Amino acid sequence: MNIKFEEREELKEKIKDVNNLGFGQYFTDYMFLMNYDEDTGWHDARIVPYDNISLPPSAMCLHYGQTIFEGLKAYRNGDKVFLFRPDENFKRMNRSNDRLCIPPIDEEFMVEALKKLIDLERDWIPDSKEASLYIRPFVIAIDPKLGVHPSGSYLLMIILSPSGPYYKDGLAPIKIYVEDKYVRTVKGGLGTAKAGGNYAASLKSQVEAEEKGFSQVLWIDGVNRKYIEEVGSMNIFFVTEDEIMTPELSGSILPGITRKSIIELLKSEGKKVVERRISIEEILTLHKEGKLLEIFGTGTAAVISPVGELFYEGTEIIVNNGEIGEISNYLYNELTDIQWGRKKGPEGWQVEV
């Protein structure tokens, strides 16, 4: 498919101080759009000036949550610009699409379209070892109808947001509240998809945890209320002397691309990594016995997020004296080195633009 291009008359002023960018607040000069309807399929791929979109008030996405999204980043290393495993994001987008009855996209075409957009906007990518350009592909259902049915028409967009360092003062451990009241999702639901509704379901829990002084929530499964699932927007890993473990992809967890990459990295170094059911009780016991060495979260935003404390039903689990663990630190450096192209990563991980 051909990608049309509409030029802006005037470019925006770029934000100089990358430390004050925050996350997802500023957007670049251009965006990518593509429409779907039943007769033509996906069509009208175009790169146009970033601007508001016009939607009928009856657009299905505003009523029935038929929306999915992705999140990845572009990293600058001098003149070089890299994407990290973008094919994985569009693969996951198609899995999300399938679960939400959204027609599939051509994954290869999407990677090409993204590269074209990023190349056009390369000056927006912060020249920084920590800041990067956040990329948000998303799909919204736009049929102007109120019947509860999959929409017949969709809009796919990619917008770009230069974003500051996740850790302004270097890697720092976070405090996590283990959620025992609210449930994010359950097997058979939308949990494995990056669907808007999952995040709506998490807001109240996140707000209440923040009020209690925690920065994130750890979700427990909604059926047995005891197996560990994932953090707000991260997967989670536990390090013991024998192994590194992470909850298996049980049908309610988002299959993180950072999670997958960390597992692959660790295995390639001969470390023992297991994906299985992990109960919160098991973690409490390991902690009590002094066998729990590190906990860390993995996700595109933070890369690696060392967990200094878990709080579960009145019990504080202080991990590694609330300090950054060796493995967390190593993985953070290793993965960011690969993402920024300072080090060669496994085949296909670094896509240069």
Next chain:
Amino acid sequence: MNIKFEEREELKEKIKDVNNLGFGQYFTDYMFLMNYDEDTGWHDARIVPYDNISLPPSAMCLHYGQTIFEGLKAYRNGDKVFLFRPDENFKRMNRSNDRLCIPPIDEEFMVEALKKLIDLERDWIPDSKEASLYIRPFVIAIDPKLGVHPSGSYLLMIILSPSGPYYKDGLAPIKIYVEDKYVRTVKGGLGTAKAGGNYAASLKSQVEAEEKGFSQVLWIDGVNRKYIEEVGSMNIFFVTEDEIMTPELSGSILPGITRKSIIELLKSEGKKVVERRISIEEILTLHKEGKLLEIFGTGTAAVISPVGELFYEGTEIIVNNGEIGEISNYLYNELTDIQWGRKKGPEGWQVEV
């Protein structure tokens, strides 16, 4: 709060043939809007020409499903126009708002605003014993930011859609597929709220059931996978010789206003109505023993929907020979008579405009 009014230059042509209106496809001349931001609270209430809205691509509702909605109808009886318990809809809207971290609305003001809008649009209300004007209040999160947090700004809208009779050829029994694979929601999730994500989660199940020849899906609880919850957009009732029963509001079911009204109507007539956990096995047993007399769904769209067949894991449960039951028929007539103002209903149920 004052409601501003912006007049249209030209009114649209009204659709004459109410039988071909369908549902939620045509919209009237005007819509109601109101904005929220943290500094001013809800403000700028206005009735303006129905038209597209302009949203930044980063508007939170397009990413994180922070949207809720309501659904009710205006009924015409000659020159008279009635709303059915609109206060209940705005009460429920506030419960949905609360669950999704959306600031509360003034329920009384909203009823007044709705009456004003309906009065202005009274000519759009079909003059029909079955067709009516569907009313869709909804709230969307509009902060132009990608951080996963409750939005600081919202847009509340009410749009109106003249809609045809739910049953074109009179009340007719439906065939329902008991969903054993997908889950709508679970206690601790968003199930009690009228949140977009719940409907996104239902799409695939609905599509697959339709492919198998069923018109609706009956949801089973996501924890034990055996207790009956509700139908796509209806609550459900079971009639035996002794009693009429419906699943209790267990934390994952939408508290339907038709459900509530039916319970109140039946009780006021001295009928025994119980709200409790009902397993699908119990229904199978009652059916086998010949004790299951009727099943019906309740909701704003269909009012009463007699169920002629339930299909569960290979077993067909044919109810009342697949015909409309006595109680279903009675309740349909009774409630529609009240809604259309042909009969006086309990205090507060009929709000004349």
